[in-house]
Amino acid sequence: MSLELNINAAIKTAMLAKAEADLRALRAIKAAILHAKTAEGFSGELSEADETKLLQKLAKQRKDSLDIFRQQNREDLAAKEEEELVVIEKYLPKMMDEAELKAAIEAIIAQTGASSPADMGKVMGVATKQLAGKADGKAISGLVKELLAK
Structure with missing residues (x-):
């Protein structure tokens, strides 16, 4: 099953469970997928490599924001980024130790x-x-x- 279908199903589940953090992260992933699919010069479906790159980019953005928020003592914002990062990492392939x-x-x-x-x-x-x-x-x-x- 493609990442997009997995995300759509997970969004429905998160909505029913009223899981706000999961929903934020899943919607961010879905928005990134839609943005990539409508990008100029792109046609068709995202390959598995493209999906992985997309998820890595989202995870990196969350990690960078997390570092910045922690440096500025904004634990409230850092907590949100960390929650989203956990959800995004569920869809990434296992990293090498x-x-x-x-x-x-x-x-x-x-x-x-x-x-x-x-x-x-x-x-x-x-x-x-x-x-x-x-x-x-x-x-x-x-x-x-x-x-x-x-």
Whole structure:
């Protein structure tokens, strides 16, 4: 079943359960899907990769807002963002844990023949393509930098 159908069904369930936080997040996802489908130059259905990118973008927006609200001591707004983030993450594919990510990046470093921090761009290009949807870009970048510095 496509993400859009899952979201529509979840919206109905959240409305019946009067789950305000879930409803906010689900409506945000639905709006993003509709926006992507009506974007200029797009036709047809969203692919699974497009859906994952869309959800990752929404999750990243929530995380960034959460950080800002916490820095400004706005726990009321931070709580709302956190509630929405939890709902959005339910629809994201399972992320790699740190051990799996480190093993994957070490394999990519060996594959590209990178040996110094100057080769970071080469490694990041391959890593972001291979690990798209499986790991956060910040985590990938930090680990690549750490492993190349050794």
